[in-house]
Amino acid sequence: MDSVSDLSALAGSSVVVVGGGFGGLSTACYLADAGADVTLLEKNEQLGGRASRLERDGFRFDMGPSWYLMPDVFERFFGHFDRTPGDYYSLTRLDPHYRIFFKDGDRVDMVPDLETNRETFEAYEPGAGEKFDDYLRKSERNYEIGMEHFVYEDRSRLRDFLDLDVAKNAWGLSLIGSMQDHVERYFSHPKLQQIMQYTLVFLGGSPNNTPALYNLMSHVDFNLGVYYPENGLGGVVDGIVAMAEELGVTFHTGTPVREIRGRTGGFVVRTDEGEFLADYVVSNADYAHTERELLPPEKRQYSDQYWESRTYAPSAFLLYLGVEGDVDPLAHHTLVLPTEWDDHFEQIFDDPAWPDDPAYYLCVPSETDDAVAPAGHSNLFVLVPVAAGLEDTPALREAYRDLVLDDVAEHTGVDLRDRIVVEESFCVEDFAARYNATKGTALGLAHTLRQTALFRPPNASREMDGLFFTGSFTQPGIGVPMCLISGQLTAERMAETAEEP
Numbered sequence: 001m002d003s004v005s006d007l008s009a010l011a012g013s014s015v016v017v018v019g020g021g022f023g024g025l026s027t028a029c030y031l032a033d034a035g036a037d038v039t040l041l042e043k044n045e046q047l048g049g050r051a052s053r054l055e056r057d058g059f060r061f062d063m064g065p066s067w068y069l070m071p072d073v074f075e076r077f078f079g080h081f082d083r084t085p086g087d088y089y090s091l092t093r094l095d096p097h098y099r100i101f102f103k104d105g106d107r108v109d110m111v112p113d114l115e116t117n118r119e120t121f122e123a124y125e126p127g128a129g130e131k132f133d134d135y136l137r138k139s140e141r142n143y144e145i146g147m148e149h150f151v152y153e154d155r156s157r158l159r160d161f162l163d164l165d166v167a168k169n170a171w172g173l174s175l176i177g178s179m180q181d182h183v184e185r186y187f188s189h190p191k192l193q194q195i196m197q198y199t200l201v202f203l204g205g206s207p208n209n210t211p212a213l214y215n216l217m218s219h220v221d222f223n224l225g226v227y228y229p230e231n232g233l234g235g236v237v238d239g240i241v242a243m244a245e246e247l248g249v250t251f252h253t254g255t256p257v258r259e260i261r262g263r264t265g266g267f268v269v270r271t272d273e274g275e276f277l278a279d280y281v282v283s284n285a286d287y288a289h290t291e292r293e294l295l296p297p298e299k300r301q302y303s304d305q306y307w308e309s310r311t312y313a314p315s316a317f318l319l320y321l322g323v324e325g326d327v328d329p330l331a332h333h334t335l336v337l338p339t340e341w342d343d344h345f346e347q348i349f350d351d352p353a354w355p356d357d358p359a360y361y362l363c364v365p366s367e368t369d370d371a372v373a374p375a376g377h378s379n380l381f382v383l384v385p386v387a388a389g390l391e392d393t394p395a396l397r398e399a400y401r402d403l404v405l406d407d408v409a410e411h412t413g414v415d416l417r418d419r420i421v422v423e424e425s426f427c428v429e430d431f432a433a434r435y436n437a438t439k440g441t442a443l444g445l446a447h448t449l450r451q452t453a454l455f456r457p458p459n460a461s462r463e464m465d466g467l468f469f470t471g472s473f474t475q476p477g478i479g480v481p482m483c484l485i486s487g488q489l490t491a492e493r494m495a496e497t498a499e500e501p
């Protein structure tokens with residue numbers, strides 16, 4: 001069912017979208033479909049934003065997102081335009097969804113079959129199988145309510161964080177307690193707690209600073225499933241760009257925006273290749289970059305002090321590796337977790353440092369897709385979450401690279417060190433330079449309680465009439481599905497504003 005509100009008030013208006021990440025692309029599609037004349041300006045040569053691609057010597061790496069979650073959101077998105085994801089790419093459900101190597105030598109798979117997962121839980125802790133069912137039932141309910149009341153509804157327009165309807169449903173828990181407290185109520189075994197909490201990394205938070213309402217992520221993980229799109233997440237970008245072109249969006253890549261001035265009906269967007277005029281502007285560039293570097297000072301909503309005091313989601317230390325031979329027993333999605341991971345979270349959020357004993361993620365798309373590496377080779381990347389704003393120098397990176405490759409060899413048994421044929425790293429300084437990312441954050445503003453729902457920066461500027469925002473910094477938040485929804489919410493907000501007398 002398509003429940004997008006009427007956007008027809010935007011027909012005939014001209015809009016410049018700044019930035020071609022998922023939020024910008026999605027907004028552009030909704031606006032063009034409503035009859036607006038849409039021009040998208042992207043700083044980099046590629047579209048997709050943090051979902052860029054790196055191609056080198058026959059290897060093709062997705063540089064950012066690699067988990068295709070919430071297939072329902074993609075169906076709903078394409079459905080609005082009378083299309084399906086299948087018109088642009090196919091999906092393969094991964095089995096296992098992911099493999100975990102605990103650093104004490106233990107190893108476990110989470111698979112599409114729930115009965116098998118239930119048995120795995122029971123084997124760790126008697127009674128945990130039943131609690132697994134119970135946890136997932138509540139998580140599913142929370143997902144349904146959460147999507148309805150928090151995600152597809154623009155909370156920044158509503159006064160109450162918890163309206164009566166949501167409060168009545170109550171979710172059987174304190175929504176605003178921490179995930180740590182919530183998970184502890186169900187499972188005592190630290191490994192089971194970690195399995196239920198690792199998805200918080202997708203939200204840029206830790207078990208202690210993320211509200212319990214995000215236990216809905218377990219429904220996403222276990223029930224909705226983990227997929228690989230044809231040609232990776234870059235294939236999804238290609239699909240959305242193709243659809244945007246069909247809808248009439250004009251793209252200018254390699255076109256950084258330098259300045260935005262004006263108001264509804266009279267915007268001027270300055271770039272090195274000239275000025276673009278528009279009735280409205282939508283910024284998908286990082287919110288703080290837009291406010292602090294593109295707007296006149298009197299049009300900013302927030303002070304520097306505001307941006308300094310936010311809790312940023314982590315940055316990431318990434319190593320893109322093309323290697324000779326196979327990398328068994330690594331699975332497409334592999335997590336390597338110390339049994340005690342509080343120290344790593346502390347080194348991200350409380351006391352920034354390069355993590356001594358990191359929890360990290362290995363992505364091996366060549367396990368599923370032959371096209372991402374030359375024959376006889378494997379394609380993988382290593383992702384270690386690190387603090388946003390962490391000091392990032394070539395020497396620090398080089399030392400950390402050695403630590404990580406040693407750790408992979410020690411804890412997975414896969415020694416990559418002597419067979420790497422392609423290697424690139426990406427970290428804090430690259431996020432800042434390539435995407436204008438504030439403090440080099442990989443993800444934006446973490447989903448702490450104070451930065452959730454109506455507490456996120458709004459998608460309509462309060463200071464500059466006709467300027468809107470989209471993407472992970474605003475409603476509803478972080479992740480590819482959320483940024484697609486963000487496009488809908490922003491377009492709806494614009495249409496509502498256009499209708500006002």
Ligand SMILES: Cc1cc2nc3c(=O)[nH]c(=O)nc-3n(C[C@H](O)[C@H](O)[C@H](O)COP(=O)(O)OP(=O)(O)OC[C@H]3O[C@@H](n4cnc5c(N)ncnc54)[C@H](O)[C@@H]3O)c2cc1C
Nearest residue numbers: 019021023043049050064065066067257285471472479480
């Ligand atoms: C390493 C990594 C792994 C991730 N893994 C997952 C995952 O597995 N699954 C998932 O769902 N999500 C994942 N995410 C999160 C997800 O990728 C992001 O939340 C989402 O892609 C952000 O989209 P966005 O709309 O906020 O725009 P962004 O991707 O941030 O794009 C903004 C665009 O604006 C451009 N821009 C900036 N300044 C200007 C300017 N002045 N002029 C013109 N253009 C400008 C930038 O170049 C960029 O292209 C991951 C992110 C990273 C970095």
